[in-house]
Amino acid sequence: MRIPARGWQKDEVFAALEDKRKDDLAWRGGRAFAYVYDGGPAVEEVAKRAFVAFMSENGLDPTAFPSLLRFENDLVAMARAHLGGDDEVRGSFTSGGTESILCAVKAARDHARKTRGIGRPEMIVPVTAHAAFHKAGHYFGVRVVTTPIDPETMRADVAAMRAAVRPETILVVASASGYAHGVVDPVRDIAALAAERGLLCHVDGCIGGFVLPYFKRFGAPVPDFDFRVPGVTSMSMDFHKYALTPKGASVVLYRSAELWRAQFFACASWTGYTMVNSTVQSTKSGGPLAAAWAVLHHVGDDGYLRIMRGLYDAKEAIVAGIRAIPGLYVLGAPEMCLVGFASRELSVFRLADAMHTRGWHVQPQLAYGGSPENLHITIQPSNVPHVASFLADLGAAVAEVRAAPAGDAGAAEMARALATQLSGPEGEAMLPALLDGLGIGSSGKLPANMADVNTLLNALPRDVQERLLVHVVGRLFTPPRSEP
Numbered sequence: 295m296r297i298p299a300r301g302w303q304k305d306e307v308f309a310a311l312e313d314k315r316k317d318d319l320a321w322r323g324g325r326a327f328a329y330v331y332d333g334g335p336a337v338e339e340v341a342k343r344a345f346v347a348f349m350s351e352n353g354l355d356p357t358a359f360p361s362l363l364r365f366e367n368d369l370v371a372m373a374r375a376h377l378g379g380d381d382e383v384r385g386s387f388t389s390g391g392t393e394s395i396l397c398a399v400k401a402a403r404d405h406a407r408k409t410r411g412i413g414r415p416e417m418i419v420p421v422t423a424h425a426a427f428h429k430a431g432h433y434f435g436v437r438v439v440t441t442p443i444d445p446e447t448m449r450a451d452v453a454a455m456r457a458a459v460r461p462e463t464i465l466v467v468a469s470a471s472g473y474a475h476g477v478v479d480p481v482r483d484i485a486a487l488a489a490e491r492g493l494l495c496h497v498d499g500c501i502g503g504f505v506l507p508y509f510k511r512f513g514a515p516v517p518d519f520d521f522r523v524p525g526v527t528s529m530s531m532d533f534h535k536y537a538l539t540p541k542g543a544s545v546v547l548y549r550s551a552e553l554w555r556a557q558f559f560a561c562a563s564w565t566g567y568t569m570v571n572s573t574v575q576s577t578k579s580g581g582p583l584a585a586a587w588a589v590l591h592h593v594g595d596d597g598y599l600r601i602m603r604g605l606y607d608a609k610e611a612i613v614a615g616i617r618a619i620p621g622l623y624v625l626g627a628p629e630m631c632l633v634g635f636a637s638r639e640l641s642v643f644r645l646a647d648a649m650h651t652r653g654w655h656v657q658p659q660l661a662y663g664g665s666p667e668n669l670h671i672t673i674q675p676s677n678v679p680h681v682a683s684f685l686a687d688l689g690a691a692v693a694e695v696r697a698a699p700a701g702d703a704g705a706a707e708m709a710r711a712l713a714t715q716l717s718g719p720e721g722e723a724m725l726p727a728l729l730d731g732l733g734i735g736s737s738g739k740l741p742a743n744m745a746d747v748n749t750l751l752n753a754l755p756r757d758v759q760e761r762l763l764v765h766v767v768g769r770l771f772t773p774p775r776s777e778p
């Protein structure tokens with residue numbers, strides 16, 4: 295494939311775009327519990343108009359487009375008020391939860407280097423914390439020390455975190471909530487540990503930070519988790535999740551301007567413009583920023599409170615409904631509208647496929663660190679009217695999986711045998727043939743029956759899983775061949 299020799303008419307372009315999306319996840323119908331936070335047509339219209347209006351403006355230079363600076367300052371002010379921060383709290387708008395976390399870890403590293411002379415930094419991260427902390431550790435040379443969770447509550451084990459503190463520790467992490475199970479860590483105890491040992495404490499509120507203050511306001515039992523808790527030094531909160539704004543919108547906040555500035559990067563050591571970036575990105579569209587500002591103003595506190603009430607009630611109904619289905623159980627007691635559920639009798643991977651054939655998208659999660667393999671749902675506004683039919687279909691899918699002959703023991707056995715081979719020196723060379731065998735081709739498609747793939751992945755050691763995933767995704771991103 296090459297750049298078309300002659301440009302296409304607009305209509306041709308748009309027809310081709312529509313054609314390309316024909317296999318996309320159908321998220322508008324309220325049956326997808328992942329990826330899209332659907333605020334409905336009115337919110338979408340406001341978001342689109344604001345996005346397009348500021349699409350071309352560049353956040354690279356805050357003096358060239360003061361509009362973008364104003365949007366960002368307003369959003370940071372709204373976020374810190376929402377999270378109990380005072381006017382000393384400073385922060386930045388970023389492209390998403392991962393960038394917010396990268397910024398927080400980079401700031402912690404540079405701050406510890408400057409104030410404590412730490413050259414080989416470490417951070418303590420419960421196994422339930424988002425993978426973005428591992429990514430940040432990898433990018434910025436901060437060693438990630440993982441700590442276990444309580445297998446009943448799925449919350450971080452604070453005693454284990456305490457035991458993991460060493461002279462090189464710079465940061466401890468809590469989630470409010472974690473993604474996988476929707477439970478809030480004991481932030482008060484984790485932040486107290488940080489304060490006592492002179493460490494920084496980041497609370498990851500990427501997914502829960504916007505929602506939980508609303509849940510608390512109408513009386514739901516949500517533990518304290520934000521800047522009101524002494525010892526919390528930074529927080530992340532995404533707008534592009536439950537604030538229902540277009541993707542590319544999050545915020546990272548710090549207790550002080552001094553800590554915040556450790557996130558910046560300035561460079562005058564080249565021949566071009568003097569560069570100072572507050573975040574990872576440099577040139578960036580004003581679209582996500584303007585759209586976030588617009589959506590927050592359009593929905594407003596009263597609108598969000600109404601939406602959050604619906605989400606909370608849906609979560610309560612779904613948790614109760616899953617608990618009532620024999621063979622399933624909910625992991626922990628989620629405060630957030632995120633639910634992980636597992637089974638001691640049935641393959642959850644087959645259950646995911648059985649739900650898929652009924653038109654529902656639920657997310658398989660592999661076993662790790664005391665969390666068994668399970669299915670995750672992120673309940674978002676367009677799911678709310680479909681709770682009853684979801685639970686009915688889940689009950690039917692459980693019955694179907696129970697009735698089907700189980701071949702999982704064989705798959706797990708095969709996985710164990712393969713794991714030994716894949717861990718060996720010839721492991722890398724075996725991966726392409728293995729992917730062919732699993733039906734993961736270079737056509738950009740995964741097999742309809744994902745249960746076998748997930749069962750195999752689940753039984754493999756972490757490092758083999760990671761290598762395999764890199765190959766899978768590398769295959770998906772195979773560009774069309776160049777014709778002569």
Ligand SMILES: Cc1ncc(COP(=O)(O)O)c(C=O)c1O
Pocket residue numbers: 389390391392393424426469471472473498499500501502532
């Ligand atoms: C708790 C938590 N932290 C961080 C992230 C990463 O956010 P993003 O996908 O916007 O980079 C997520 C994403 O779901 C999350 O749930």
